[in-house]
Amino acid sequence: MAAVLxxxxxxxxxxxxxxxxxxxxxxxxxxxxxxxxxxxRGASDSMLAACHIRLGLDQPPxxxxxxxxxxxxxxDLGISMQRERPxxxxxxxxxxxxxxxxGVTSVIGIPLALGLxxxxxxxxxxxxxxxxxxxxxxxxxxxxxxxxxxxILVFSVILGWAAGVVTIGxxxxxxxxxxxxxxxxxxxxxxxxxxxxxxxxxxxxxxMQSDFAQMARLKGVPRRRVIWxxxxxxxxxxxxxxxxxxxxxxxxxxxIVESVFNFPGLGRLAVDAVADQDLPLVQAxxxxxxxxxxxxxxGADLVALILNPRLRTRRQ
Amino acid sequence: MxxxxxxxxxxxxxxxxxxxxxxxQAESVLRRANDLSFGGSESLDPISANRFYEVNDLIYSxxxxxxxxxxxxxxxxxxxxANATATEWTLTLQPGVTFHDGSTFDAADVKFTxxxxxxxxxxxxxxxxxxxxxxxxxxxxxxxxxxxxTPHAGLPLLxxxxxxxxxxxxxxxxxxxxxxxxxxxxFDPESMTILSANLAYWEGAPxxxxxxxxxxxxxEARNQAMLGGQIDYxxxxxxxxxxxxxxxxxxVQSYPAGGWFGIAFQSNQPPLDDxxxxxxxxxxxxxxxxxxLMTGEGNGIVSCDTPVMASDPFRANLDCPQDIAGAKxxxxxxxxxxxxxxxxxxxxxxxxxxxxxxxxxxxxxxxxIRVKLTxxxxxxxxxxxxxxxxxxxxxxxxPADQFLNEAYRSxxxxxxxxxxxxxxxxxxxxxxxxxxIDKARSLYVQAxxxxxxxxxxxxxxxxxxxxxxxxxxxxxxxxxxxxxxxHLVGMAE
Numbered sequence: 001m002a003a004v005l006x007x008x009x010x011x012x013x014x015x016x017x018x019x020x021x022x023x024x025x026x027x028x029x030x031x032x033x034x035x036x037x038x039x040x041r042g043a044s045d046s047m048l049a050a051c052h053i054r055l056g057l058d059q060p061p062x063x064x065x066x067x068x069x070x071x072x073x074x075x076d077l078g079i080s081m082q083r084e085r086p087x088x089x090x091x092x093x094x095x096x097x098x099x100x101x102x103g104v105t106s107v108i109g110i111p112l113a114l115g116l117x118x119x120x121x122x123x124x125x126x127x128x129x130x131x132x133x134x135x136x137x138x139x140x141x142x143x144x145x146x147x148x149x150x151x152i153l154v155f156s157v158i159l160g161w162a163a164g165v166v167t168i169g170x171x172x173x174x175x176x177x178x179x180x181x182x183x184x185x186x187x188x189x190x191x192x193x194x195x196x197x198x199x200x201x202x203x204x205x206x207x208m209q210s211d212f213a214q215m216a217r218l219k220g221v222p223r224r225r226v227i228w229x230x231x232x233x234x235x236x237x238x239x240x241x242x243x244x245x246x247x248x249x250x251x252x253x254x255x256i257v258e259s260v261f262n263f264p265g266l267g268r269l270a271v272d273a274v275a276d277q278d279l280p281l282v283q284a285x286x287x288x289x290x291x292x293x294x295x296x297x298x299g300a301d302l303v304a305l306i307l308n309p310r311l312r313t314r315r316q
Numbered sequence: 317m318x319x320x321x322x323x324x325x326x327x328x329x330x331x332x333x334x335x336x337x338x339x340x341q342a343e344s345v346l347r348r349a350n351d352l353s354f355g356g357s358e359s360l361d362p363i364s365a366n367r368f369y370e371v372n373d374l375i376y377s378x379x380x381x382x383x384x385x386x387x388x389x390x391x392x393x394x395x396x397x398a399n400a401t402a403t404e405w406t407l408t409l410q411p412g413v414t415f416h417d418g419s420t421f422d423a424a425d426v427k428f429t430x431x432x433x434x435x436x437x438x439x440x441x442x443x444x445x446x447x448x449x450x451x452x453x454x455x456x457x458x459x460x461x462x463x464x465x466t467p468h469a470g471l472p473l474l475x476x477x478x479x480x481x482x483x484x485x486x487x488x489x490x491x492x493x494x495x496x497x498x499x500x501x502x503f504d505p506e507s508m509t510i511l512s513a514n515l516a517y518w519e520g521a522p523x524x525x526x527x528x529x530x531x532x533x534x535x536e537a538r539n540q541a542m543l544g545g546q547i548d549y550x551x552x553x554x555x556x557x558x559x560x561x562x563x564x565x566x567x568v569q570s571y572p573a574g575g576w577f578g579i580a581f582q583s584n585q586p587p588l589d590d591x592x593x594x595x596x597x598x599x600x601x602x603x604x605x606x607x608x609l610m611t612g613e614g615n616g617i618v619s620c621d622t623p624v625m626a627s628d629p630f631r632a633n634l635d636c637p638q639d640i641a642g643a644k645x646x647x648x649x650x651x652x653x654x655x656x657x658x659x660x661x662x663x664x665x666x667x668x669x670x671x672x673x674x675x676x677x678x679x680x681x682x683x684x685i686r687v688k689l690t691x692x693x694x695x696x697x698x699x700x701x702x703x704x705x706x707x708x709x710x711x712x713x714x715p716a717d718q719f720l721n722e723a724y725r726s727x728x729x730x731x732x733x734x735x736x737x738x739x740x741x742x743x744x745x746x747x748x749x750x751x752x753i754d755k756a757r758s759l760y761v762q763a764x765x766x767x768x769x770x771x772x773x774x775x776x777x778x779x780x781x782x783x784x785x786x787x788x789x790x791x792x793x794x795x796x797x798x799x800x801x802x803h804l805v806g807m808a809e
Contacts, residue, residue: 047439082355090356149540156544164544165537167530169507262537264507272533276355 121204244300574625574713655684
């Protein structure tokens, strides 16, 4: 068990290092550097030189990578070029806001998806399954920027039930942000739930036909008990890793959804940073997204490990 | 009796509540969005390169502003007169004007504001515009004398610049105290900025109680906020306009503005060093059709290759219909009877920049001008293509004198067509030294006529600006933001 655990954590660390190297050196391959890109059309030689020294760009790349990565480990994400403030301070609030949005999305979306998936899987090809699976396929194929815009059009512009675009600031109290995240969360849930429920449905169908479920039914165990004690626990296990993957997808989804709804989170900040040519901030956000992705998957792995005794031993 | 007493007791808090509620309702607030174009480093310093333009226009005042015809009109300066050589300008100031902090506006503030424009530490783009101000003398509290290092008869026009706004003497970061109709209550360009009415405003208290700004960087999100009634005032792009057509809740305005696309042909490279060829490349264009194709009917004004906007008093209003026969004749004279091959570069930097070149390519083909169009990568376009090749270019509005010098004077840094004409340069020098505004106008017009005859830059039209407002907003005419008198803007119930 400990060996497996260490192996997973070790793999996560290696992945992180690779991400850091790619994020850092991709920038080295780009034409120009952070200074020339940020200063743009009006950059004079003296301004460029001053900027190079300020950002340490006069140092060799490998040395800069080591310093940058070392600073990152100590929680120092550097200074934003455009905003001229520590990146940790800028990113902190946005990270909280994105976590609130992701939290609202998963607290509502995951149970909903699991419930609908089980419901659809228990009566495969029945009218209920057809309805649920049909809507799910539709949800998966419509991109977020369309479903988000439609949500605003229907619920804000036509019906007037909810504010369409988030107009509160990034430092607003958490409770306000929870209220503001209704429509953006609904947009994310629409897609997230579709992915998870299809997985759960397939898994339930499979387990229902498995030997042990057949056996239980032949023994005369009541259907309700078969479902709750034999089928659901076994069917949900594979769902855990898909939930982990979907949560990681959520991070990409928030970039679009936060822009559509003007939600003051990390995704919108990423778009703004790219638009402002603020490369140190773009780097920090990319690395942070990578970190969250790895941690989420590691978490999902560990939960699956705890719930499934068979995974705990190493097989050759 | 008992009944009525208890009714009264009950009723009193209700009445108070209702009064409070109606008082809250009566507060008139205009909600706007700021586009966060500087990513949160928006500055309240009016001459900063990162100036928070949406807000600065409301909290500060200029010395001189434009009247409805674009001519200089008094704001904080009541009168301005020059000496005979236009090297010294004397301004008398509006008495009784106070800053938001209660201090009185006087000549020392003018001295402070105008002299800091030259401070190299501020790296202000306004230095290029007003750097010729040598010093400002305080004659008395209401009289200031501006001394120039070179004669400039057009100083009043340059003082109309939307950035040259008065600060109190000794103002320092973060700034924010001005003499404008609104004062700053809270400032956070990344979330909300709230302004309230300056009741002591010298032209009268504003009709609005508050103006609130919410940061919405994404253009589509701003549009959604407008459609959903979350903001009352917003800029509008051409493709968003149909969303509001015929909707009684909104007012859409289209107004003359000074931005344009153009094609800068390299006048110093053969065969384009022949002015006849340059003229042929320009007169073969059907500008009316191009304007209609690019912006829709009535959303711009045809330009005969002048960069100057329609509301500028110095604009040359020439006539330049498409002239295919004339273009062919000019090409034949220059030794190209069978037409000419020209390479033009563009990039997808702004919506319309590629289409502009495509429309050009189609239109001039009739005159035997064969355009090889290359869409270059957006990254590095200004470094690698612009100023070096025949390239589609994009400019925002500037006053006539600034435009004609910055983009066409021999050797100017941003002379993108490498146009060099001694007669043209002389006309600009003369215009700068001519105090009579009508005489100055005729000199600037002559300079623009030279551009149409020999210049290397095609400018087919200036596109209008557009805005959309809640139909409750009153007091905003279809004119550029610079013209809005914000203290007269209100919200109808």
